[in-house]
Amino acid sequence: MRLVEYRPEHFEALKAASPAFGRNSALAHRPFVDHYYTTQDWCRLFLLFGDDERVEGSIGIDRMRFEADGRELFLGFATNFYALQPGAGGLLFMQWMKRAGAGIVFGGSADTHKITRARNWAYAPEVPTYVLNPPYAPRPGEAAWRRAAKTLLRRVARRPLPAFATRLAAGVRDVLAVREEHEYVDGLAPATSAFPFRFAPDLDYLRWRYDLRLPFVRYRLFRILRRGAPAGFVVINDSPSRLIVAHGDADDALALAQGMLLAALEVGAADVAPRTVILTSLNTAMQRVFEGFGFRREGARPLAVGTLKGPIALPADASSYLVNLDWGDNGLRRPFLDEAGLAAEGDLADQR
Amino acid sequence: MADTETRLRRCFAAVFPDLDEAQIAEASLGSIAAWDSVATITLLSLVEEEFGVSFEPEDLARQTSFAKILADLEARDTA
Numbered sequence: 001m002r003l004v005e006y007r008p009e010h011f012e013a014l015k016a017a018s019p020a021f022g023r024n025s026a027l028a029h030r031p032f033v034d035h036y037y038t039t040q041d042w043c044r045l046f047l048l049f050g051d052d053e054r055v056e057g058s059i060g061i062d063r064m065r066f067e068a069d070g071r072e073l074f075l076g077f078a079t080n081f082y083a084l085q086p087g088a089g090g091l092l093f094m095q096w097m098k099r100a101g102a103g104i105v106f107g108g109s110a111d112t113h114k115i116t117r118a119r120n121w122a123y124a125p126e127v128p129t130y131v132l133n134p135p136y137a138p139r140p141g142e143a144a145w146r147r148a149a150k151t152l153l154r155r156v157a158r159r160p161l162p163a164f165a166t167r168l169a170a171g172v173r174d175v176l177a178v179r180e181e182h183e184y185v186d187g188l189a190p191a192t193s194a195f196p197f198r199f200a201p202d203l204d205y206l207r208w209r210y211d212l213r214l215p216f217v218r219y220r221l222f223r224i225l226r227r228g229a230p231a232g233f234v235v236i237n238d239s240p241s242r243l244i245v246a247h248g249d250a251d252d253a254l255a256l257a258q259g260m261l262l263a264a265l266e267v268g269a270a271d272v273a274p275r276t277v278i279l280t281s282l283n284t285a286m287q288r289v290f291e292g293f294g295f296r297r298e299g300a301r302p303l304a305v306g307t308l309k310g311p312i313a314l315p316a317d318a319s320s321y322l323v324n325l326d327w328g329d330n331g332l333r334r335p336f337l338d339e340a341g342l343a344a345e346g347d348l349a350d351q352r
Numbered sequence: 353m354a355d356t357e358t359r360l361r362r363c364f365a366a367v368f369p370d371l372d373e374a375q376i377a378e379a380s381l382g383s384i385a386a387w388d389s390v391a392t393i394t395l396l397s398l399v400e401e402e403f404g405v406s407f408e409p410e411d412l413a414r415q416t417s418f419a420k421i422l423a424d425l426e427a428r429d430t431a
Contacts, residue, residue: 003413048413083389087381090392091412098409111389118390308397 001056001088003095006037006045010055014047017055021082024333027058031216032336036060036079036329040208045080046095048088057083059092061099062328067193067200069315075305076100077328081112089115097308106327107301121306124318125282129325130295132264132277133158135241161268161275167293168261176255178222178234178262182212188223190232190251195283195322196315198249210235210246210326216336220267224250224259231255234263237331243267245279246326253320257281257289280325282318356403356425363402364418367395380417399425 006014011030018028026032037045037060048057060079065072078096083089093115096103105116106127136150136157181188184206193200201209210219217237224232232250236243243264250256264277280301281287291297303323305312315321325331364376368386371379381387387395396415400406403425407415415421 001413001416003410085382087387087389087392087416089389090396091415093389093393094396094407094412095409098407098412115389115393119393308393 001051001091002049003091004047004049006033006047006058008034008038010047013049013053013055014058017058017084020084021058021080024335025080025082026329026332026334026336027080029216029334029336029339031214031338032329032332035211035214035216036062036209040204042205043208046092048083048092050085056085057088057092059096060329061096063100064104064199064327065201065205066104066198068197070196072200073102073312074100075102075104075312077104077106078108078112079328081109083111094308102307102312103305104327105302105304106323107330108304113302113304116304116306119306119308120310121304122311122314124303124314124321126300127280127282127303127323128287128297128300130279130281130287130290131298132164132293132295133161133274134296134298135276158274160271160273161265161277162271164294165265168258168265169289169292172258172262175226176231176258176262177225177228178259178266179225180266181221181223181233184210184212184221187230188221188233189249190230192251193249193322194251194253194256194320195249196317196320198322199247199324199327200249206235206247216338217332218337219246220263222259222263222266224248224255224262226252226255232259234260235326236263236267237326238267239337240275242276242278244325244331245277246331247324249322253283253285254289256322257283257286261289261293278325280323282321282323284319356429357422359402360399360418360422360425363395363398366398367391376418378418380419382416403428 015028018025036043042063045060047055050056059081062077062079064075064077066075076096083092089111105112136153138147138150184203212219220236220238222234234248235246237246245260248256248260268275361376
C-alpha cells in the first residue's frame with residue numbers, strides 16, 4: 001500500500017473507487033475534488049493505493065481554526081474518510097493525527113467513532129438537526145402504506161417559505177435585518193462572539209470554503225444588522241429543493257438565530273413551491289427560536305475532539321457552543337448543481 | 353536488551369494475544385480477522401512507544417505486516 005496526496009491526475013482512479021464509498025460520494029465530482037483539495041494548503045486529500053494501484057481508501061484533512069474560551073485552537077476536520085480494507089482505516093486515522101496534531105469529528109460513520117472512542121476522544125452532547133418542511137422522502141424497502149403516507153404529507157404538510165414569514169417573533173424586524181453581500185470583507189465576523197466554543201475561520205478560509213462563485217454549489221452570504229449596525233453573518237447553501245444554514249456567527253445567540261431565519265426567508269422570498277430548510281444547533285436559546293418557528297428536531301450528530309493519545313478539553317457548557325451544519329463538507333453531497341440529468345438532490349438522510 | 357524482532361513480537365502479542373509465534377511472523381493486514389482499524393492504531397502506537405520512533409505520515413502505509421514493520425525498524429537501526 002502507499003499513501004499519496006491527491007493531485008488532479010489521480011482523479012480517474014478516485015472516481016473509479018467512489019461507488020464503493022457511497023452513492024452520493026462527492027469524490028466522483030471533479031470540480032468539487034479539485035476545488036476543495038488542491039487549491040489551499042490547509043485542506044488536502046490523501047489516497048490509499050493498494051498494490052494493484054486501485055484506490056482503497058481516502059481521507060481529506062481540513063485544518064480549521066476554532067476558538068475555545070478565547071484560545072485559538074486548530075483542529076483537523078476529516079472529510080471523505082473511507083477505507084475499503086479492514087484495518088486500513090487505522091492507517092488513515094494515523095495520517096490524520098500526524099498531519100493535524102488534533103482532530104474534530106462532527107457527524108462521521110460508526111467506524112470512525114469506533115476509532116475515536118477507542119482513543120478516548122472527548123464527546124460533547126449530540127448536536128440536534130432541525131428541519132423545516134421535511135422532505136418526507138421514501139426510503140428503500142419501506143412499506144407501501146408508509147410511502148403512501150409520505151406522498152400525502154409531501155402534498156399537505158409542506159408550505160412555501162414565504163408562508164412562514166408570519167412566524168417570526170413579534171418585533172424582530174423592528175430591530176434586525178439581513179443584507180445580502182457578494183464578497184467576504186473585513187468586519188463581517190463579529191468582533192466578539194456570543195459563543196465560548198466556535199469555528200472561527202479567517203476571511204481567506206471563508207472565501208474558499210463558502211465560495212460565492214462555485215459552479216457546483218450556490219452559497220449566499222448575508223450580513224446581520226441590528227438597528228443598522230453589523231451584528232454577524234449567515235451563509236446559506238441554496239439549492240432548488242432545500243436550503244442549508246451552512247455557517248454563521250454573531251455577537252448574540254438570539255440575533256444569530258433570528259438572522260438565520262431572516263436569511264432563509266430572504267432566499268426563499270419568491271418561492272412558490274415548498275423547500276426544506278436544515279440547520280444544526282447546540283445552543284439552547286437558539287433551539288427555542290427554531291422550534292418556535294416550526295422547525296422539527298430530526299436526529300442528531302456526534303461531536304468529538306481529540307488526538308492520537310486522547311481527549312482535548314473543551315469549555316464545560318456545551319449548550320452555548322456554536323455548531324453549524326456545514327463544517328468540512330458536511331453540507332455537500334451529489335448530485336451538485338452542475339450535474340445535469342440528476343434530478344434528486346443529495347440524500348437528506350446523509351445530512352442528519 | 354532483547355533484539356528488535358523479539359521486542360516487535362511482544363508488541364504483536366500484546367495487541368493480538370490469540371496469535372502464536374508462527375502466526376505473528378506471518379501476520380499482515382488483511383490476513384488476521386482481529387487486525388481492524390483500532391488494532392492498527394494500537395499496534396503502531398505501541399511500536400512507536402516501544403522503539404522510541406515516530407513513523408512519518410508518508411511511511412505509515414508501508415506498516416502493514418510484521419515483516420514490513422520489522423524491516424522498517426531494522427533499517428532505522430542501521431541508518
